[in-house]
Amino acid sequence: MTGVRLRNRLYGLFLLVCVASLGWPIYPLLGSRIEPFILGVPFSLFWMIGWAGLSFLALLIYDRTGPR
């Protein structure tokens, strides 16, 4: 039971950080810059692609650690 609760808490925490990173306040603070270019795209675009990847990984872990 505590394992399930920990998993839910961690995923909830991830969602909070993720939402805050998709706009104000974390995106302007850390993400919205042109340099460095990564894979040819400016960092501000890479930031969003990166969060799409992280969100996928987080949900994958959440899904795999769930009951059944």
Place this chain on the structure above:
Amino acid sequence: MDSRLQILAISGAYLLACLILGMVPGRKSGTGATGYVAGDRSLGIVLMYFITGATIFSSFAFLGGPGWAYSRGAAAFYILGYGVLGMVPFYFLGPRAARVARKYGFVTQAEMVAHRYGSPAVAGLMAVVSVVAFVPYLALQMKGAGYVLSAVTEGKVPDWAGAALVYGVVLIYVLRSGVLGVGWTNTFQGIFMMAMAWGLGLYLPARLYGGVGEMFRQISEVRPELLLAPGLDAAGEVWSWGEFTSAVLVSIVGFSAWPHLFMKAFTARSDRIIRRTVLLYPTFQIFLVPLFFIGFAGVLYPGSPDSPDQILLYMILDMRIPAVVVGLFCAGALAASMSSGDAMVHAAASVAVRDGWVAALGRNLTPGKEKAAIRWMVVVVMGLAYAVAVSYKGSLVALLLSAYGAVVQFTPVLVAALYIKRSTGPGVVAGVLAGSLITLLFVLYPDVRPWPIHAGLYGLVANVATIWAVSMLTPEFRSSGRDAFLRIASE
């Protein structure tokens, strides 16, 4: 062969392929509404993946996405941003809804909510809001298709004829095959769309600048403001973080509440498949990236189209690239329009009959009659949207924004119905009304907003507060049915 004929031949072949694919599954689905609307709850992961993914990517993504990147720069990243979490609510709500639907036989979200509260009024309200929202949305897809065909043929195929041709095909396969027709064609269209987006998204920067990296380097020297979030607003001024962030939030919350998406929970073979569809969704989302490349490729391109949405077509026609490529692009744009339009018309007709006629007005129909009624509604909705598309000269986008604001208000209702025992029917009706009206007010009069943030966010706050307050003030809806409903949902 004349290049215009080549383009038309490719588009025609594409439409024919969709028609054939859409006709095939017609013989397979069962009789009655469950077969026609929910595909007998038999869909596997491939169909579910494409039916949701391709439905989301509409004319707006294909033409509007590049248009935003071109004219507003990093503001377009918000479309990518909300997609990062947009399907996540569906991971939790979808399987719950599917479980109660299997038990009680629901095929739409409103009849589920109405059953939960024993309130036909909820179903009626949601049916009206959904249909009112779908008509301008569908009209916009039709306009997109008509516009593309008329542009690539230099007006030889007028807008109204192009839209009629494309949506004639959609009408035929939706009528015949229902949700399976939507699913099969969307699989084909989704693959096609992704291939076209990546193809053009890499080809245009390579041809114009020698590569994606070089393109962004040049833009960063000449127009660096386009590469910094939150980008620009429609007037070309720097957009505000409040608007950007609240637009992302509202879209994340409201995304999965759209009936044509949410109803797909009822088509899945199992809960597992719904979860996996959400999990895989970001792979579809990444397909926005090449569409942004196309828009950015236009930034330093000499000359400019009449409106930003036309940047892709403008470059393609101006660059004199081979007719085959233009034809393929044209088919890709039709795919984007059709794969969303088919799901919308199918959902709107199902909602009108199941929620409006059966659930709200209490007219029971035999399964055969119900299927027939939904098919008639498909024709009616399609005709209505077509009339709006060819005759309405005002801004469809404004109409759509107002409608969108109302549909977003369904999410708190779905959460209340599936999770919160103490919520009541009058509570959710009042919530949707309050949320929709507040949103509409601020969409129409943006200057009266207390802070410059998305109108829908005010609506959502009002909605949640109203559901809570009115539910507390109205007597609890106690019934063994409610308890069974919530138990099945959480199993």
